[in-house]
Amino acid sequence: MTSTHLVVSPWERLAARIRMPLTAVTVVSLAVDVFLPVPRWWPWIYIATAIPATALYFRLATPHADPVDVTAPxxxxxxxxxxxxxxxxxxxxxxxxxxxAIDLVFDPADGSRPEMSWWPLVRHPTTYPGFGQPIVAPIDGTVVRVRSFxxxxxxxxxxxxxxYLLVESVREFFGPIGILGNHIVIRRDDGxxxxxxHLRQGSLLVKRGDRVARGTKIAECGNSGNSSEPHVHIQAMDxxxxxIAAGLPIRFDHGEPPANGDLLPTDATL
Structure with a gap:
């Protein structure tokens, strides 16, 4: 694996640092206006922050950097x-x-992965072949964050x-844990x-401060957080x-991430 040379510009870094705090200020100030008595000038707070927050949230200031080299998890x-x-x-x-970020869904050739249908409305996660599949560390590094409850x-x-899942997205107002579910963050030596x-509850095998090597099992695929079916979500950050993080591109051992619907080559990477 080669080291990553970050080239995120100062503007892109600044945008990343203020994107979610600015969004939080907008949401909280609006909620206060709705539920509590406030001065007449109060609405100007969320009016002033809503436009830049929305632009940063969806489109503005896409970070650019060399890709982070990772092994398939x-x-x-x-x-x-x-x-x-x-x-x-x-x-x-x-x-x-x-x-x-990229989402990976286990899709065996035998067709055992349930397809989207009108019935049943929901399924138990154990009916999906991906639930409980081993997840390994994509990089060498130190575990810096673990959420498992x-x-x-x-x-x-x-x-x-x-x-209903779209309606559930309101959980984002309570912070990233509602979106990410159980998760692990690993810091590489270059920062x-x-x-x-979306890891399986009770499957996490590491704790904060642990040193992990690429290919070491650290958890299992689950369906926690904002997830429609068991899958693993992977993203690189600065x-x-x-x-406050800026998202960074990733590159697997076989090259760039597969496009939507394509398979991730993994047999030669683990």
Missing amino acids: VQGRWQAVNSPTSRVPSHYVHAWAQTY MRDHLSRSSPPALL THLLLA RASVW
């Missing part, structure tokens, strides 16, 4: 969803440093359930960070905290 037949190769921001937003909820495996999210 999974083994087997995994399909790319929300890939930065197909679009940037890959998840439609820059929020929580997700600019270049979120439950694995039912899948959103039908159109009505997906609509870049890798985040792995800081450990998604509140």
Whole structure:
């Protein structure tokens, strides 16, 4: 693996540092206006912050840097969803440093992965072959953040359930834990960070301060947080905290991330 030379511009770094705090100020000031008596000038707070916060949240100041080289965190037949190769921001937003994030869904050739259908509305996560699949460290580094208390909820495996998932996005107002679910952040020696999210509750094998090597099992695939079905979410960042981090591009051993619907080559990487 080669080291990463960050080329994120000062403006892109500043935008990343203020993006989510500015969004939080907008939301909180609006909530205060709705639920509490406030001075007449109060609405100008969220009016003044809403426009730049929205622009930064969705489009403005896409960070640019050399890609972070990583090993695939999974083994087997995994399909790319929300890939930065197909679009940037890959998840439609820059929020929580997700600019270049990618989702990987276990999709065995035997067709055992349930398809989207009108019935049942939801499924237990154990009905998906990806649930419980081993997740390994994509880089050598030090574990700097671990969150493991979120439950694995039912899948959103039908159109009505997906609509409900959109409504559930309100959980973002309570911070990134509601979006990421159980997750691990690993810091590489050069200061870049890798985040792995939606991990299975009770499966995390590391704690803060642990040193991990690439290819070492650290958790299992789960369905915690803002997740429609069991999958692993991976993103690179320039800081450990998604509140202020800039998202960075990643590059797997076989090259750039697969496009949406394509398979991630993994057999030769683990």
